[in-house]
Amino acid sequence: MTTPTLLATSIVHVRTPLGEQVRAAAAGGADLVELRVDCLGDVEAAAELLRQPRRLPLIVTIRVREEGGQWDGDEERRRALFARLGRLRPDYLDVEYARWVAAPRLRRTLQRLCAAGGERPGGARGDGALATPTAAAPAGAPRLILSHHDLRGTPADPQAALRPLLDAPADVLKVVCTAREATQAAQLLSWLHHHAGSRPLAVMALGPAGLPTRVLAPKCGAFLTFAALEPGAEAAPGQPTLHELCAVYRWREVRPTTRVYGVVGWPVAHSRGPHAHNAAMRHAGIDGVYLPWAVAPAEDAFVAFMEALRAHPRLDVRGLSVTLPHKEHAWRWLRANGRSVTSAAQRAGAVNTLTRDDDGGWSGDNTDVAGVHFALHTLGRDELKRLPCAAALVLGAGGAARAAVLALHELGCRVTVCNRTAARAAALAHELRCAWRPWTERAAAPAALVVNATSVGMYPDVDESPLPAQALRPGQIIFDAVYNPPQTRLVREAQQRGCRVLLGEALFIGQAARQFELWHGREAPVDAMRAAAWEAAARRPPAPDAG
Ligand code: NAP
Numbered sequence: 296m297t298t299p300t301l302l303a304t305s306i307v308h309v310r311t312p313l314g315e316q317v318r319a320a321a322a323g324g325a326d327l328v329e330l331r332v333d334c335l336g337d338v339e340a341a342a343e344l345l346r347q348p349r350r351l352p353l354i355v356t357i358r359v360r361e362e363g364g365q366w367d368g369d370e371e372r373r374r375a376l377f378a379r380l381g382r383l384r385p386d387y388l389d390v391e392y393a394r395w396v397a398a399p400r401l402r403r404t405l406q407r408l409c410a411a412g413g414e415r416p417g418g419a420r421g422d423g424a425l426a427t428p429t430a431a432a433p434a435g436a437p438r439l440i441l442s443h444h445d446l447r448g449t450p451a452d453p454q455a456a457l458r459p460l461l462d463a464p465a466d467v468l469k470v471v472c473t474a475r476e477a478t479q480a481a482q483l484l485s486w487l488h489h490h491a492g493s494r495p496l497a498v499m500a501l502g503p504a505g506l507p508t509r510v511l512a513p514k515c516g517a518f519l520t521f522a523a524l525e526p527g528a529e530a531a532p533g534q535p536t537l538h539e540l541c542a543v544y545r546w547r548e549v550r551p552t553t554r555v556y557g558v559v560g561w562p563v564a565h566s567r568g569p570h571a572h573n574a575a576m577r578h579a580g581i582d583g584v585y586l587p588w589a590v591a592p593a594e595d596a597f598v599a600f601m602e603a604l605r606a607h608p609r610l611d612v613r614g615l616s617v618t619l620p621h622k623e624h625a626w627r628w629l630r631a632n633g634r635s636v637t638s639a640a641q642r643a644g645a646v647n648t649l650t651r652d653d654d655g656g657w658s659g660d661n662t663d664v665a666g667v668h669f670a671l672h673t674l675g676r677d678e679l680k681r682l683p684c685a686a687a688l689v690l691g692a693g694g695a696a697r698a699a700v701l702a703l704h705e706l707g708c709r710v711t712v713c714n715r716t717a718a719r720a721a722a723l724a725h726e727l728r729c730a731w732r733p734w735t736e737r738a739a740a741p742a743a744l745v746v747n748a749t750s751v752g753m754y755p756d757v758d759e760s761p762l763p764a765q766a767l768r769p770g771q772i773i774f775d776a777v778y779n780p781p782q783t784r785l786v787r788e789a790q791q792r793g794c795r796v797l798l799g800e801a802l803f804i805g806q807a808a809r810q811f812e813l814w815h816g817r818e819a820p821v822d823a824m825r826a827a828a829w830e831a832a833a834r835r836p837p838a839p840d841a842g
Pocket residue numbers: 663666690691692693694695696714715716719747748749750751753776777778799800802803804806841
């Protein structure tokens with residue numbers, strides 16, 4: 296039987312009384328609390344908390360600056376502080392492995408503390424209940440966490456570079472690297488998966504790209520992972536909050552059998568995909584989790600990421616949404632590997648969905664045309680009836696514009712394309728057999744329906760609109776593909792002028808729902824997806840976002 300992974304949160308300030316923060320941590324789902332004494336600036340408050348009955352087990356950490364902490368004082372003072380707080384019997388003491396090796400006095404002090412048993416202040420869970428499988432320490436003695444932090448990056452070959460750490464004489468070995476992108480997170484997860492059976496391990500990657508190492512810790516057998524108590528209280532860059540981990544990523548439900556999905560792009564940190572897909576899987580009772588995978592823009596980076604997944608099949612990544620700038624990379628990668636691209640992707644000229652097939656290979660699909668149909672079908676029946684033979688204007692000539700032209704053709708509209716770069720409009724019109732006009736004529740083109748498939752109005756240029764307000768007519772249907780922010784300037788002005796408005800959110804949900812169907816073989820719970828995506832938008836201000 297595998298031991299469930301523990302969720303820790305760090306206390307890094309004394310603005311709120313420490314006891315209150317521990318109560319909030321317990322209420323937020325933490326199993327244990329790390330007292331970051333190097334950050335607190337109030338040793339007495341930490342000592343007082345250690346004397347109190349324990350609501351949650353406590354880790355005492357006094358982290359040195361070169362390993363990501365704020366302690367840059369004298370090592371002898373740090374040793375004395377460890378000795379003082381260690382005598383109050385925290386459940387764990389955390390010290391850097393490099394210092395353990397290099398500082399014999401510090402090492403002997405920690406050895407003595409960890410060998411000295413005795414009573415710990417009483418409490419429901421502070422009594423050794425979280426003993427590690429290897430714990431040889433006497434009851435009541437703190438257990439030793441030896442940690443290693445690489446603040447510069449992740450070794451190119453973690454299997455070889457991190458191997459010596461496995462000999463560290465600790466109850467728990469904690470390895471923290473810095474991930475510039477998702478491939479490094481995947482490699483660290485592979486290392487964790489490989490060694491988690493042999494000893495209690497906590498392996499994490501710092502930075503936003505490291506999020507998968509925290510979410511998938513229970514899948515890969517980690518002893519422990521960390522999340523922040525609240526926004527702004529992160530003890531390390533890229534830490535999600537307890538709420539985010541438990542509510543958005545369903546962390547408590549992630550287990551070794553959990554299938555993994557996600558979105559590959561750059562940037563992806565603010566994607567609403569995780570909200571929509573995780574809510575949908577929860578609603579449908581599917582044992583899966585969907586994550587942002589931040590893969591650097593170069594094609595090589597995309598290929599390296601897919602190779603990392605191939606090298607680590609136990610990670611069990613089953614499906615990926617592909618967003619900018621990797622749609623073409625995905626197409627070429629599939630072709631180079633002799634894999635298939637569906638007719639929907641061929642028509643759309645882009646791959647926005649990858650699905651792992653039963654043979655372990657991948658196939659490529661496109662769900663944007665289905666997304667446009669989904670959005671248009673939120674119009675009432677009467678408005679839909681007006682579309683065949685209606686004049687439709689599509690602004691833009693990229694992937695979204697292409698999907699819009701295809702869907703509008705299928706509905707029988709007469710489509711005209713306008714794009715800033717005329718040559719792209721002409722090429723798209725030629726290929727998809729529709730009309731085109733120069734960008735300067737966009738306001739004059741008569742249209743019952745206008746689709747904005749440019750990025751004009753998207754964060755951060757939220758004060759821009761692709762059409763002057765005077766060009767909008769009452770009764771016109773204005774469909775803005777931009778969904779960040781949800782209400783663009785074009786949408787606001789269209790509403791003011793009596794237009795019928797369709798939001799980019801509907802396109803987003805439509806294409807995500809189709810992905811859900813492709814991956815899970817059942818109808819998508821679109822209401823749950825929409826509610827989760829809206830809630831995410833309401834919680835967060837607009838931000839750089841590719842999907
Ligand atoms: P893309 O392939 O990069 O195309 C961008 C388009 O925007 C091009 O036609 C470009 O014109 C035009 N454009 C950019 N800046 C402009 C400016 N200042 N003035 C006029 N035109 C400008 O991107 P895409 O994938 O088609 O996406 C386009 C938009 O749709 C984005 O905002 C994206 O977020 C949104 N989208 C939303 C969803 C959804 O689920 N709601 C799905 C896909 C896309 P040039 O050819 O002249 O460069």
